[in-house]
Amino acid sequence: MIRNSLYINPGLSTAKPGNHRQSWTIAHDEFVEKNNGIMTHAEIGKALGRSAAAVQRRVHALGLQQRTYSEWSKDEEKILNDIYPSRGLEGVIHALSAAGFSRTKSAITGKVQTLKLERLALFESISSLTQPEFFQFLSRLYFESTGDKLTYQVLAEMCHVSYSSMQKWFAPGSGQQPLSIQLKHHFWLACKFAIASRKRKISREHRQDDESDQVKA
Structure with missing residues (x-):
């Protein structure tokens, strides 16, 4: 299951994983840039119809930092579940930092989408x-x-x-x-x-x- 469906465009690719003949489009590159370090290379590849190795090569070709995907701990997920609905993204960033964790805005946004959390306007x-x-x-x-x-x-x-x-x-x-x-x-x-x-x-x-x-x- 792909963790960050926020960035997934079902129309990006209909090719099967491992199809290296398909050209890299601007949309593909943007997808890689947004999700590098948030999703694994295998997950990015699944969304784009490519192998994990192909994604890794593209990350290198684009001059992106080779970031290692990091699983969220139970403590981090609890903070996200407790804080996001009422205090939003900035509240989560502050709470994670206070607890000694460090996550980027894009990483938090992706996890919010994975957990299907919503702001509670009421x-x-x-x-x-x-x-x-x-x-x-x-x-x-x-x-x-x-x-x-x-x-x-x-x-x-x-x-x-x-x-x-x-x-x-x-x-x-x-x-x-x-x-x-x-x-x-x-x-x-x-x-x-x-x-x-x-x-x-x-x-x-x-x-x-x-x-x-x-x-x-």
């Missing part, structure tokens, strides 16, 4: 809410979707945190503890997941009722 618009306002937003979202009230206890169970922590984060007052953007993002996703699960359960129950009615008929 979350960006609500992340600036105060903590009590944020809880009210989640409560409205949950009630409008399920008809049930979202309490601190319900949200605590969704997010696998203690009830007392919920009180410290969301109860107005001088004792309120700060809530990081990462935790806000976690709570928002947990709420959306719970709503989706509830909808699937209701849909399944309705389908079972319909099947039962058909059997009785």
Whole structure:
């Protein structure tokens, strides 16, 4: 599987790997330049219908630095998954650097595409809410979707945190503890997941009722 489909143009080549007679086009060279060091030579070759050795020779012919593809560690992927949706590319670069990792923008962009991560525009618009306002937003979202009230206890169970922590984060007052953007993002996703699960359960129950009615008929 090619890791960085962001840069892959299905129309680049229909040739089979190893077809060295095909001329290198400007589009091919641009593809090699963009993905050199992000994808392996074999992956680039698969996209262009060439062998890994042919790609390696082309990298040399173009005067590009022979970069070694480096697998992402689990810690790097966790940072990417946690940070990118809410803070974007610059946030990931900063977080990786703070953790002692070094990745180029193009490498991060390619990995984002591989993992199919997306920026959460709605979350960006609500992340600036105060903590009590944020809880009210989640409560409205949950009630409008399920008809049930979202309490601190319900949200605590969704997010696998203690009830007392919920009180410290969301109860107005001088004792309120700060809530990081990462935790806000976690709570928002947990709420959306719970709503989706509830909808699937209701849909399944309705389908079972319909099947039962058909059997009785």
